[in-house]
Amino acid sequence: MTVLTLGLNHTTATVDLRGRFAFAVDQIAPALKTLREQLTGAPQSEAALLSTCNRTELYMAAAGAGKPVPQLRHAAIDWLSRTGGVSRDELLRHTYVLEGGQAARHAFRVASGLDSMVLGEPQILGQMKQAVREADTAGTLGTTLHQLFQRSFAVAKEVRTSTEIGAHSISMAAAAVRLASQLFEDLSKTRVLFVGAGEMIELTATHFAARSPRAMAVANRTLERGEKLAAHLGAQAIRLADLSQRLHEFDIVVSCTASSLPIIGLGAVERALKARKRRPIFMVDLAVPRDIEPEVARLDDVYLYTVDDLSTMVQTAGEKRQAAVAQAEAIIDTGVQGFVHWLDQRSTVPLIQALHGQADQWRTAELTRARKLLAKGEDVDAVLDALTHRLTQKMLHGAMVELHSADAHTRPQMVAALSRLFLRGEAVLPTDLQRPRGRLLNDEDLA
Template sequence: MTVLTLGLNHTTAAVDLRGRFAFAVDQLAPTLKTLHQRLTGSTHPEVALLSTCNRTELYCAAGGLGGPVHTLRHAAVDWLSGIGGVSSEELMRHTYVLEGGQAARHAFRVASGLDSMVLGEPQILGQMKQAVREADTAGTLGTTLHQLFQRSFAVAKEVRTSTEIGAHSISMAAAAVRLAGQLFEDLGRTKVLFVGAGEMIELTATHFAARNPRTMAVANRTLERGEKLATHLGAQAMRLADLPQRLHEFDIVVSCTASTLPIIGLGAVERALKARKRRPIFMVDLAVPRDIEPEVARLDDVYLYTVDDLSTMVQTAGEKRQAAVAQAEAIIETGVQGFVHWLDQRTTVPLIQALHSQADAWRAAEMARARKLLAKGEDIEAVLEAMSRGLTQKMLHGAMAELHSADTSQRPQVAAALSRLFLRGELVPGRNTTASSPPDKAEPGQANRHDPQGDKA
C-alpha cells in the first residue's frame, strides 16, 4: 500500500480558486461515496477529504506502486478539476501531489498546525478529526488511512504538549479584532453582527465579546442554532432573511457560513451605507467560498478583509514562535519514519496471508488423510507418524525444489536464505552441512540455540 495526497491551500491558490473546491461538512460523506465508486477498480482505494477555509485535500491509499497509484492520481485530478470547473492543467498549477513518506509528513504537519496560515492554530486538528469521521461514515477510510490519521493526531498531541508552537498564537479571530480596533477608536461603542453560527463564528464572537461592544447580534439560516449562540454570548438573534433590511445598523460584520453563493451582495451594502450616511463598515469574510461579494471591497466606506487578507498579520505574529518549529519538525520526522516502516511492513501482508492459507490447506489435507486411516483401524502411532511426515514433506518440497533447480552462481544465496528460514542460522563456508541435510543433533537443552564456538569446530 502507498498513500497519496492531492491538495491546494492558502499558499498555492487564492481564496476565489479555493472556493471552487470547498465542501461543507454535510457534503463530505456523500461526496466521498461518489468519488470512491468512481475510483474503485483493481486498486480498491481508500479516500478521505479535508476541506477548510484554507485548504482542500484529498487523501488516498491504494495497493502497490507504479501503475495503480499512477492511475489513481490521474483519476483524482480529473475528478477534482471537474468539481471546480477548471481544466486539469490549470488545477495542477495550484496543487501539490505527495506520495508515501512525503504525504505522511504533510498530514502530520497539517495536524500539528505547522502548515496553517496561523502557525500552531488548534482548529485544524478538530477539522481533520471531523474529516476522518465523515470518511468512516462513508465507508471509505480503510486500515491505511486510519493508521495515517491516528498517527497524525498522536504526533499533533506530542507537538502541542512538548513545544511552544501554540503559545501566544494570534488566530484569525484575534487578527479581526485587532484590525477593527484600528478603524474604530473604541470597540465598546460599536455594534457587531455575526453571520453564521459555526465554530469559527463562535471563536470570533468570543474575541469580540471580550471587548464589550455596545450590541452584538447573530444571524443564521437556522434560527434555533443562532439563538443558542446568541444566548451564550448575550447577543440578539435574527433571521438571515432579515439581514438586508438591518445591515445598516451594524458597524462591524463578520461572516462565515457554508453557503456556496455570496449572501451579502453589493446592492445590500450600498443601501446600508446610504442609510448610515456614509459611516464606515468594517467587514470580515472568513468563508470559503466567499459570503460577501468581492465587489463590495471597492466601496469607499467599506473595509473588507478575507482570510487571505489577514494572512500577513497572522504570519508576522507567527515569527515569534519559529524557535519551536525545529523541535516540532523533529517530532514529526520521528512519526513519519514510524509510519513509513509500518507501511513497508504492510506490503508483506498478502504474502503472509497466502502462506497461512497454504499451510492451512496442507494441514487440512493431512488431517483428512489421517482420519481416513484411523477409520480403517490403523494404529494411531503409525497414523501420527504418517501425518507428521506428510506435513514435513509438503513444507520442505518448495524449498528443496528451489535449491536443486538453482544454478551454481545462485545456489549459495538460495542455501543461505533456506538456512535463515528453516535452521534460524546461516550456513558456514567450508562446513559440510547443506540445507538438504539434517541439522547437527543438539545436546539436551541446546535445541534452536546458536553456538558460536561450534562455528569454529
Template structure:
C-alpha cells in the first residue's frame, strides 16, 4: 500500500525521550516543509523515479507520529523501505538520537496497518486514557497544518477524513467515552489523596493552553482556597484567570511566588524546564517543609526531573498519571470490541479505495486511447462528407472503423495465446465484451461465425 506511519508514544518511549521529538503548534509548518523536502531529496537519491511524498506530523504529549504517502500508486515496495529509512534519519536528526537507538523506541505501519493505527488513535483506543476525546482535535490540527504547509495530498487527506468519520461513529455508537478518565481528572484524584480537603489548598496553573484550561476546570470544581494562572503572555493568562476567578501572574514572578502554592500544575510549550530544582528548594524552605504537589503535563518537561528527589515534593508526569487510568469492567471491554469492529470496517473501506486507485493510470490510458480512435474516425468521416460521400456509407465506415480498433487488440491476444492459456483468455474476453452471456468456443445466439480475425486497422489509423 502507499501509506506509511512512523512514530513513538507513551508505550514505547519515556517522557524524556518523547520530549526530544515534541513540536509546538508554531513549529509544525516549518517542520513539515523541512521533512517534505528532506524525504523528497533522499528518495530521489535512492531512485530518480521515486515519487514526491505526502507528509503529516502529529505531535502531542503522548506521541509523535509521521504519516507519509507516495504520490505514485500501488504498493510501496522498495520505495516504502526508502521512505521508512529516510523518515527515521530525519527524526533522529531532529531529536539528536542515533538511528539505531531511535528504532528501538519506534513503530512502523504500512498500508492497511497504517490506516488501522490512525483510526485507533483518532478513536482514543491508542491513548493513555482510553477513549479520551482530545486526540481527535489534535489530529484535526495536524491535518490543517499539513494542508497549510502544502504537504497533504490525496492519499493522506482520504486517510484522515476516514479517521475522523470512524472516530465519530465509535463515539456515537459505543460507550468508549463514558469509561474514560482524563489527565485532568487523574491530577485532581492524586491531589485529593495527598491533601485532606482541597478547599484549603492554593493552586497554581503554569500555562494557559487547552490542557491547563481543562485541568483548572476540574480543580475549580473542588473550590480551592485560591487559584492563580502564570503565563508568558499576561493577556492570555488574564483571560483564563478571569474565567476561573483566579489571579493572573507573569511567568517571571514564578520564582518569588512559588512557595505560596500547595499544588502546581504546569503545561507550556517551552523547550526547556521553567521550574528548576533551585526554585523548588527555596520554595520548600519558605514553606517550612509543608508538602507540595506538582504535576508536569508538558512534553518536553516543564519541571526539572531532579525535583522528584526532594523530600516533601510529590511530582507526577504524564507517564505517572497512567497509573490512575481505571480499566476494567465488562462494559468497557464490550465497548472496545464494538469500536474495533467499526475500525476494521473502516480499514477495509480504505484498503479498497487504495486498491481501486492502482487502476487509475490504466483507466486514464484507456480513455485517452478511445478518444484518439474516436477523433481519428470523426476526422476521416468529416473528410468523406466534405467530398460528398453518402451519409449512410460514411456512418457505416465510421462505426466499422471504431469496432475494428476496439476488437483488434483483444482478438490478437486470443489468437496469439497458446492452447493452454487460450480458454482463460477467451473467458476473460467474454466477461469484458459479452458480459458473460456466452460459452467460450461457441458464438452467441444469432451471431455470425467468423473464423478469422477482423483485419488490423491501417497503420495511419492505429
C-alpha cells in the first residue's frame, strides 16, 4: 500500500482560500462517499478528510506503488479543485502532496501539534479523531489509514507526556483575551458576545469568563444549544436573528460558526458603531469561511482579527521551546520508521495468503487420501507415515526444482536462501553445496 496526503494549510493558503475548502463535520462523510465514487481507477482506495480552521487535508491509501498511485493523486486533486471552485493550477500553487514516509511524518506532526499555528495545541488531536470517525461512517477508512491514524494518536500522546511542547504554546482563546486586554484596560467592565456554540467558542468563552466581564451573551442558530452554553457560562442566550439589532450592546464580539456565508455584515457593524457613538468594538473571527465580512476591518473604530492575524500572538521562542520541539521530532522519527516498516510488511500479505492457501490445499488432499486408506483398514502407522512423507515432499518440491534449475551464478544465492528458510542455521552445509562443480544436485545429495 502507498499512503498519500494532499492538503493546504495556514502556511500555504490565505484564510479566504482555505474557506473555499472548509467542510462542516456533517459534510465530511457525504464528501468522502462522493470522492470514492470518482476513484474508478483505484476501487480499493481508502480516504479520510480533515477540515479545520487552519487546514483541509485528504489522507489516502492505495494498493501498490505503480499505476494506481498517480491515478489516485490526480483524481483527488481534480475532486478538491471542483469542490472549492478553483482551477487545478491555482489549487496546486497552494497545496502540498506527500507520499509514503513523508505523508506519515506529516500526519504525526499534525497530531502532535507541531504543524499547528499554535505550537502544541491539543484541539487538533480531537479534530483528527473526528475525521477518523467520519471516514469510518463513510466506509472509506481501511486497514492502512486506520493504522496510520492510530499510530498518529499514540505518537501524539507520547509527545505530550514526554516533552513540554504544550507548556510553550498560547491557545487561540488566550491570544484573543490578550489582544482584548490591550484595547480595554479592564475586561471586567466589558460586555462580550459569542456567536456560535461549538468547541472553539466554548473554549474562548471560558477564557473570557475567567476575567469576569460585566455581561456575556451567546447567539446561536439553534437556540437550545446556545442556551445550554449560556447556562454553563452564566450568560444570556439570544437568537441569531436578533444579532444585528443587539450588536451595539457589546464591546467584544467573538464569532465561530459553520456558516458558509458571513453572518455579520458591514452594514450591521456600521449601525452598531453609530449607536455606540463611535466607541470601539473588538472583534475576533475564528471561522473558516469567515463569519464577519472582511470589509469590516476598514472601519476606524473596529479592531477585527482573524485566525491568521492571531498567528503572531501564538508564537513562542527560547531554548525550552526548541528543546521540546527537538524531543518531539525524535519521537516522531521513531514513529515514522515503525509505520514505514509496517507498510513494507503489508506488501507481502498477498504472498502470505497464497502460501497459506496452497498449504491448506495440500493438507486437505492428504487428509482425504489418509481417511480413505484408514476406511479400507490400512495400518494406522503406515498411513500416517505416508501422509507426513507426501506433505513434506510437496513442501520441498518447489524448492528442489528451483535449486536444480539454478545456474552456477545464481545457485549460491539459492542455497543461502533455502538454508535460511528450511535449515534455520541448524546444519552446516557441505562446501560442495556452496560451490557447485559441474553437476546438478539431486534429492539423494540432500538426503
